[in-house]
Amino acid sequence: MxxxxxxxxxxxxxxxxxxxxxxxxxxxxxxxxxxxxxxxxxxxxxxxADHAGRDHDHGHGDRVKLSTQAQANLNLDVDAIAPEAYWRSVLIPGMVVDRPGESDRGVTSRIAGLVTDIKARPGDTVKAGDPLFSIQLISEFIQSAQTELAKAAKEHEFAATKRDRTSLLVKGGTSAGADLVEAENQVKRTAGQVQIFRRQLQVFGLTAEQTDKVERGEVVTDVTVTAPARPKRPGESALVGKAVDPLFEVQELKVQLGEQVQAGQTLCLLANHQQLFVEGRAFKSEATVLARAAESKVPVRADFADEAVGDWPAQEALTIHHLANQVDPATRTFAFYLPLENQSRTFEKDGKTFFVWRYRPGQRVRLRVPVEKLGDEVFVLPAGAVVREGAETFVFRQNGDYFERKAVRVLYEDRSEVVIANDGSVAAGSFVVRNQAAAINRALKAAAGGGGGHEGHDHAGHSHEH
Structure with a gap:
């Protein structure tokens, strides 16, 4: 045997x-x-084989040489690595939403009337005080208030004339001083009535110029509805040069031309997407981690869907503003909110300014909430920078046209990035390939073992590297 x-x-x-x-x-x-x-x-x-006219390059060990064309075909991203602090994060889905009281604003009619003109349409940009609608008055109350104002203005004029005449008589000694006091009181009473009727008409949408006309006896039949100003917040008045009133876009019209509207009816919706929220949806088991992150103001990275790299500047990390205290019974999740400062571009067309916002309500977001610190001096690379072979994990360090494979220890990885231990396997400042590690590894294996018959023989007129 x-x-x-x-x-x-x-x-x-x-x-x-x-x-x-x-x-x-x-x-x-x-x-x-x-x-x-x-x-x-x-x-x-x-x-x-006769290799006349052919040029081969064979890798040796853990090193492979790639031609300039091969590097261009792989579109390699190579950069020096530097140690940094890293937190392990949990991925939580989210969505961009309007910030209540900041983003949207309804414009209502203060009086009953007919819509005779629509001066701004969806997509138009308006600022505080810009005209939006013209409304023809049909309210008998407004007509009566105009009549009362004109009457009070006349009475005030007569009272002032009488006071001046009484003043001359008192100076001449032909009238008692009590008569002048009574005349002064009458002037004050009529002036107060004029101010009351003026404020009443302005509350219903008449401008100061229109109330001046009514005071002179003219009748106002149309009211212009303008874009409202944003109320000032505490401390804003002290900020020199700070713009208080933002630009709004007409988002939606709620009325049509010729429609009769009532007092308090919404005419249109204005939108300003400068201040938004990112709404995350988390499970109850994650509430403790989120509350700790909100209290410590831990930076939260947000990855926005449908964005191409380079279109906009890098978004700074966000912080959690508050957590909702209600759980959605359908999804069994609760909401938490992160303030988002929007970015925009503008363009001019037909004499009007239009906005192109970076973030829009409804846009999907992935939030990376830090939960555990893995180290202060680690290397963080994209997931495409590493390749695995069994229990080993490798990265590729560039040295000219040569790419050297280095074994590294992975501390943490997810679908987008990998954290490498700073243990000397690769040194800080080394130029490491950040993508296509798997493709370079295939090229290395093909160069080292794919042409097995090359070792130990000589090709006429050609020099080979092994």
Whole structure:
């Protein structure tokens, strides 16, 4: 049995190595030309191939050389690495939403009337005081208030004239001083009535110029509805040069031309998306982590969907503003909110300014909430920077046209990034490939083992690197 096993093993070894000993045992067998380029003998065509006019580059060990064209085809991203602090994060889905009281604002009619003109339409940009609608008055109360104001203004004029005449009589000694006091009181009473009626009309939408006309006896039949100003917040008045009233876009019209509206009816919706919220949806089990992050103001990174790299500046990390105290019974999740400062571009068309906002309500977001600090001096790379072979994990360090494979220890990884231990396997400042590690690894294996017959032979007129 031992002899049989020995003979069988020798036969198998001879069969596997026949490409090496067959040319010496049977030297008279002539090679055959194939396609005028390679010669075919007993072994593989590559073993006896004529490589005239061909240039091969073979990697050795854990190093491979890539031509400039190959690097361009792979679109390699190579950059120096530097240690940094890293927190392990949990991914939580979210969405951009309007900030209540900041983003949207309804414009209502203060009086009953007919819409006679629509001065701003969806997409138009308006600022505080810009005209939006013209409304023809049909309210008898407004007409009566105008009449009362004109009457009070006349009475005030007569009272002032009487006071001036009484003042001259008192100075001449023909009238008592009590008469002048009574005349002064009458002037004050009529002036107060004029101010009351003026404020009443202005509350219903008449401007100061229109109330001046009514006071002179003219009748106002149309009221212009303008874009409202944003109320000032505490401390804003002290900020020199700070714009208080933002620009609004007309988001939606709620009325049509010629429609009769009532007092308090919404005419349109204005939107200003400068201040938004990112609404995250988390499970109750994550409430403790989120509350701790909100209290400590831990930076939260947000990845926004449908954004191309380079279109906008990098978004700074966000912080959690508050957590909702209600759980959605359908999804069993609760909301938490992060303030988001929007970015915009504008363009001019037909004499009007239009906005292009970076973030829009309804846009999907992925939030990375830090939960555990993995170190202060680690290397953070994209997921495409590493490749695995069994238990080993490698990155590639660039040295000119050569790419050296380095084994590293992975502390943490997810679908987008990987954290490498700073243990000396790669040094800070090394130029490491940040993508296509798997493709470079395939090229290394092909160069090292794919052309197995190259080792130990010489090609006429060509120099090979091993």
């Amino acid at each position: 031992i002899a049989v096993a020995f003979v069988g093993g020798a036969g198998f070894a001879g069969y596997k190595t026949q490409d090496r000993w067959m040319p010496y045992v049977f030297p008279g067998k002539p090679p055959v030309k194939v396609d005028g380029d390679h010669e075919e003998g007993d072994g593989p065509a590559h073993g006896n």
